[in-house]
C-alpha cells in the first residue's frame with residue numbers, strides 16, 4: 001500500500017462488518033446467544049411441555 | 055526469576071515467546087500427548103476386541119476401555135493441546151505477555167487433577183458408562199467431579215486467552231485487526247465457552263444426582279444439554295484445526311490467505327451456526343419436534359458447512375497461489391507435486407485437510423440429514439465418521455504442528471527425522487482405511503459400542519452377512535496400522551525431548567518487540583488483504599469434491615428407499 005492510500009483509508013469509516021469482526025466480545029455474545037436460544041431454550045421448552053403419562 | 059529473560063525470540067522463525075506463555079504451552083502440549091499415549095494404548099485394545107476373529111477383551115473390560123479411550127482422546131488429549139494452541143495464537147502470535155499467568159496455571163492444575171480423577175474413576179471399574187454417560191446409567195461421583203474440574207480449568211484457559219487479546223490491544227502489539235490465525239483461535243475459544251458452560255449445566259446436576267442429592271434426571275433433558283457440550287466440543291476442534299491449517303500454510307509456504315475477508319466471514323458463520331448442529335445427535339429421539347430438529351440441523355447448519363467448504367478451498371488455494379508465484383506453474387498440479395512431501399509439517403496438514411473434507415465432511419452431511427440418519431443411526435458408521443473428523447482432521451493437524459513446535463518452542467532438533475517423515479502417512483492413511491471400513495461395516499448395520507456382533511447366546515440372535523465380518527476384520531487391521539502411526543508420533547516427540555540435539559538459536563530480552571522481523575512470524579502474524587483467486591488446481595479439486603458429495607448423498611437416498619419394502 002502506498003503512503004497516499006493509507007491516509008485516504010484513515011478518513012474512511014471502518015465498514016460495519018469489519019467492526020463486528022474486530023470486536024471479540026460482540027462475537028462472544030453472538031456465539032452464546034444464537035445456540036442458547038435456538039438449541040437450548042427452544043429444545044428445553046419442547047421437552048418440558050411433553051405431557052406426563054398417567 | 056531473571057527479568058532480562060522475560061521474552062525469547064526464536065531466531066529462525068522470529069516468533070517471540072513470553073516466558074510464562076512458553077512454559078504453559080509446553081506443559082499443556084506435553085500432558086495432551088500423555089493422554090494421547092494412554093488413549094492410543096486403549097485404542098489398540100478396543101480395536102483388537104472389535105476384530106471378530108481376535109475378540110481380545112472380556113465384555114466388562116471392553117466397555118471400561120472404550121469409556122477411557124473416548125474421554126482420554128476426545129476430551130483430555132484434544133483440549134490440553136487446544137489450550138496450548140490458544141496461548142500460542144494469543145501471546146506468541148500477538149507478541150505480548152500472557153494475561154494473568156497465575157490464573158492460567160490454576161486452570162492447568164484443575165484440568166490435570168480433573169483428568170486424573172476421571173481416569174481413576176474409570177479404571178476402578180464402576181464407571182464404564184461411555185464418554186456420553188447417559189443417565190440413568192450411573193458412574194462413580196468422582197467420574198463427574200473430574201469432568202467438572204477439567205471443564206472449569208479449560209474455561210479459565212479460554213478467559214486467559216481473551217484477557218491476552220485485551221493485553222495485546224492495550225499494548226498495541228499488533229496493527230488493525232487480529233491476524234487470521236488468532237481470529238480462528240478466537241472462534242474456537244468462543245465456541246469453547248458455550249460448550250463448557252453447557253457441560254457444566256448438565257454435569258453438575260448429574261454429579262449431585264450421583265451422590266443422592268437430586269432424585270432424578272430426565273434422560274431426554276440430559277441428552278439434549280449433554281450434546282450441546284458433546285457436539286460443540288467437536289466444533290472447537292474444527293475451528294482450532296482450521297486455524298492450524300492456515301498457520302501451517304503460512305509457515306511452510308509463506309502463503310497468504312486468498313482473501314482475509316472471506317476467511318473471517320467463514321469463521322463468523324462458525325460462531326453463529328456451528329453449535330446448532332448438536333441437534334443431529336437427537337434426530338432419532340422422540341419428544342423433540344421435527345421443526346426443532348430440522349431448523350437446527352439443516353437450514354442453519356448448512357451455513358456452517360458452507361464455511362468449512364470455504365476453508366477447505368482457501369487453504370489449498372493459498373498454497374497454490376504461493377507455489378505458483380515461486381514458478382511451479384506447469385499444468386494444474388505442479389504446485390502440489392513439488393510441495394515438500396517429505397516435511398511432516400506439510401504432509402500431515404495436507405493429509406488432514408483432504409481426509410477431513412472427503413471422508414469426514416461428506417459422511418457428516420449425509421448422516422446429519424434427518425431421514426438418512428435412520429440408515430446408520432447407532433451403527434459403527436458413526437465412529438467411522440468422527441474418526442475422520444477428529445482424528446484425521448484435528449489430531450493429525452495437531453501432530454503436524456508439533457513437528458514445527460519441537461525446534462521452535464521446545465528448542466530441540468527432531469529426533470529420528472526418518473520416522474517423523476513417514477509418520478503422517480502411516481497414521482493418516484491407516485486412519486483413512488479405518489474410517490472407510492468402519493463406514494462400510496456401519497452401512498451393513500454393525501452396531502457401535504458393541505462387544506459381540508455375533509450376539510452369541512442372546513434371545514434374539516441376529517446373523518450379519520459375511521461381508522460385515524470381513525469389514526470388521528479390516529477395522530482391526532487398519533486400526534493396528536493407525537496405532538503404529540500414533541506410536542511413531544509418540545516416539546519422535548518424546549524422543550526429541552529426551553535425546554534431540556539442543557537448538558541454540560534464541561535471543562532473550564526483557565521487553566517484547568512488537569514488530570515481527572523474520573519471515574514466519576511476519577506471515578502468520580501480519581495482514582495481507584488477499585492473495586487473489588488464481589488457483590485452477592484447487593478449483594478443480596473443489597469440483598471433484600462437489601461431484602463426490604452429490605453422488606454419495608443421492609446414493610444414500612436411493613439406499614434409504616430400499617430399506618423397507620412397500621407392498
Ligand code: HEM
Nearest residue numbers: 097100101124127128184185437445502503504533536537
Ligand atoms: C490410533 C488411532 C485410533 C484407533 C485405532 C481408534 C479405534 C477406536 C475404536 C475401535 C473404537 C470403538 C468403536 C465402537 O466399538 O463403537 C473407538 C471409539 C472412539 N474413539 Fe477412537 N481410535 C483412535 C484414535 C482416536 C482419537 C485420536 C480420538 C479423538 C481425538 C478418538 C475418539 C474416539 C471416540 C470419542 C470413540 C467413541 C467412544 C464411545 O463410543 O463412547 N479415537 N476408537
Ligand SMILES: [Cu+2]
Nearest residue numbers: 285288331332
Ligand atoms: Cu455432532
